[in-house]
Amino acid sequence: MPKTWNLKIDNYFLAFPNCMIATAHVDSFPIDLPLEPNIREPNRKSATYRQIFDSLTTQPEKFFSRHSGIVLSANIVKSSKTSLELEVKEASEGGSDGIINGAHTVLAFEQAKNYKYDLTQARVKVTIHIGLAEDFLQQLWTNSFRKYLVSEKTAGNTVGTKISRNQEIWESLYISAQSYLNQHLVKMVNSSKSESEAKVTQGRKGRVQAGKK
Structure with missing residues (x-):
């Protein structure tokens, strides 16, 4: 539960x-x-x-x-x-x-x-x-974490130890997370603006048509 x-x-x-x-x-x-x-x-x-x-x-x-x-x-x-x-x-x-x-x-x-x-x-x-959590974590896995695992394995490193000690990978993941969340917020803001602008346009058209009558 x-x-x-x-x-x-x-x-x-x-x-x-x-x-x-x-x-x-x-x-x-x-x-x-x-x-x-x-x-x-x-x-x-x-x-x-x-x-x-x-x-x-x-x-x-x-x-x-x-x-x-x-x-x-x-x-x-x-x-x-x-x-x-x-x-x-x-x-x-x-x-x-x-x-x-x-x-x-x-x-x-x-x-x-x-x-x-x-x-x-x-x-x-x-x-x-x-x-949003599932999409968020999938983004990190696809774009950052999985790539790092592959590169470390190719280099013959012990993946778990390397990840826990490597500050660069955590900074990279942090930046990726912020970018992902920002992109979603921008999309939602733009969507909201488009809806608001459409309502304003419709309202103006309605007033113009009413004035012509």
């Missing part, structure tokens, strides 16, 4: 039919969401993590405006005025939902909570892609 997680929110809007953006509370953000889809393993020693942690704990009320947010995928999202219920299918269930981008951020949330920081004023932007 797919598991469910709840996000406490101030507000949300449906950017497109399969993309939701919400302002979520950090103090109750679920830190156990699956990380399988995330491009990079979170690392407490990394500069990225330290910057996020410092920003969160020194001025939590400004975290929302200073942070790009978290991107995740969910199979189904049920919404109310104050919360979002995420149904997530993990890899063990044949799915691939979870955190796509933001593992360092979630790690910072976890550590700040462990150290008893007051996060009641902290908010984070959460972008939720509904039903």
Whole structure:
């Protein structure tokens, strides 16, 4: 059975039919969401993590405006005025939902909570892609990961060890992920604009015809 997680929110809007953006509370953000889809393993020693942690704990009320947010995928999202219920299918269930981008951020949330920081004023932007995870991971496999495996095997390297230690492959995957998501967002924006322009054009034609009568 797919598991469910709840996000406490101030507000949300449906950017497109399969993309939701919400302002979520950090103090109750679920830190156990699956990380399988995330491009990079979170690392407490990394500069990225330290910057996020410092920003969160020194001025939590400004975290929302200073942070790009978290991107995740969910199979189904049920919404109310104050919360979002995420149904997530993990890899063990044949799915691939979870955190796509933001593992360092979630790690910072976890550590700040462990150290008893007051996060009641902290908010984070959460972008939720509904039903996009399979296409997303297929894109990574086809365009980046599989090519790297083939090249490493040809070179006679131990694939697993090489991948885990090679920073370049993770950076490449990260860039590929961002590019893929951006392409989908651009397509959805253009589609929305086309529909809006068509409605405006139809409205103008209707007014012109009414004026002629």
